Amino acid sequence: MPEGDSPTVARRRVRLALREAREKADLTQAQVAEEMEWSLSKVIRIENGDVSISPNDLRPLLAYLGIRDRTTVGAMVADARIARTRQRQAWFQTPDFRENLTEATRKLVEYEHEAARIRSYSVYYVPGPLQTPDYAKALMTRFEDELSADQIGRRIDARQLRRESLLSRAGSGQVRILVMLDESVLRRTIGGAAVFAVQLRELRRMIDDGLITMRMVPFSLDAPVTNNASFDLLSLGEGEVLYRETGLGDEMIEDRDTTAKHGARYDKVWEEVADEATTLAFIDRQIRSLEDPSS
Template identity: 30%
Template sequence: MAASLREVRVARGKGLRELARMVRILPQLLSAWEKGQRVPQPEDVARLLGALRVDDVTYDRMMRLARHARDDNWLDSNPSDLPPALSGIVEYERTATRITMWSLAVLPGILQTPDYARDVLTNAEIGLAQADAMLVARLERQRILVKPEPVRLTAFLGEMAIREQIGSAEIMSDQMDHLTRVADLPNVSLRIVPRNIGYHPGLIGPFVLYEFGSLPPIVHLESSHATAFLHDEDVVRDYRRQAKILANRALSEDATRDLFREVAR
């Protein structure tokens, strides 16, 4: 919700102090809402949206977020446009100090080449305009790996994710070359979890764990029709445990690079 509040304000061309003055609140309070440091009441969000004169679709979406913003865990069961689900992910990626992710069968968006991403999105049964918007957002998100103070990324990848051909053989070869380059970044650890090693919790499904400097960690789960953000301490602890299990089963970083090169041939 914090990310969407800021997006709506910027889209309407309003400065933070200007909007705060319009609704008669302190700029510091509005800033805290936009940073996710404090949670506004639904009536506060309604005042902001009224001052910004947003359309009905945006109003309904934002009010739905406002009503559920204090929930321990949040589920978006129909992420039909970029926000709120993707807006939340972008904000988590932008502000996280460490990201740990597990992907079983498809490479995560933050590691995809444009051609790989385009093939995934165009075959996902979504509209062309939405696919284009998601492609642009997906490629922009990758900048967190090379910004001045980059996030520390640990990505466990199922072997199927690099063996399954997405697009042409050339696309996959380029994708493997890209993974090799990313794996050389000092803030990135990529490790393949081999096939046929028996049961492990990762077989249940992918996850992303976001950790922050001064805020509680968040787990992100995604399926074809739902996106969940989990904050419960016990849930987060369980996914930390899953990450440790995957680390024990995964190939080393060097062996992973060798496998990328082998698949790229």
């Protein structure tokens, strides 16, 4: 494993290499499971990154897939060993969070720990790690018919843990965060005027402190990034991953063509939307109108 690589990046490299080798050998996941005497679900979970493969399982699998070069095998075994060490220690892998967060959200949190750059686009609300506790609580209560009180509580806790981790990394220069918000996000008073005003002031503080760079997609711009989905593009040591969310679900996508298309679209619209100064001026006007409606 190259020096400085993280366990997350190492695990991703192993599973992508395994999937590529399987497809190159024209084998199905079911055929691999039968040959290795594993369950099909185990193969699927390894390739999806839900679990790490042990070195003892990896060696015979590599032989079956035709990967026998000693240097390649040694590097992949080293990756697998280090990846398994970190996974057991992560807060989002503990039972309380595993049971109350979606699979895609857990992967998102894992990649946020390692990303060098995050390009975020939101069409509905302020992105999770940038939310204040009261804003997050007000937002989550909208899903009371779909989620239990425990699920809501855990998801709010997770957002605060993500926030602390991500902003700490941004403050130390480990990650650059670009945020593009639809104008509706900066108008939608989730939680009421007082809660939303505090949320906007917190966005202002993060911008002023250099933790995030933000631009607004105004209603006047007839060039939406996507029609109905918010997403995050995270740049890792092994390319990019895409987390996409709609009002009904979320998913993690690692297909290179899909991530490339989203990245190209994001960059194009980023250059067309309101710049940072215009966005800040809009936020300031919103804060004044919320705190002093008569102004």
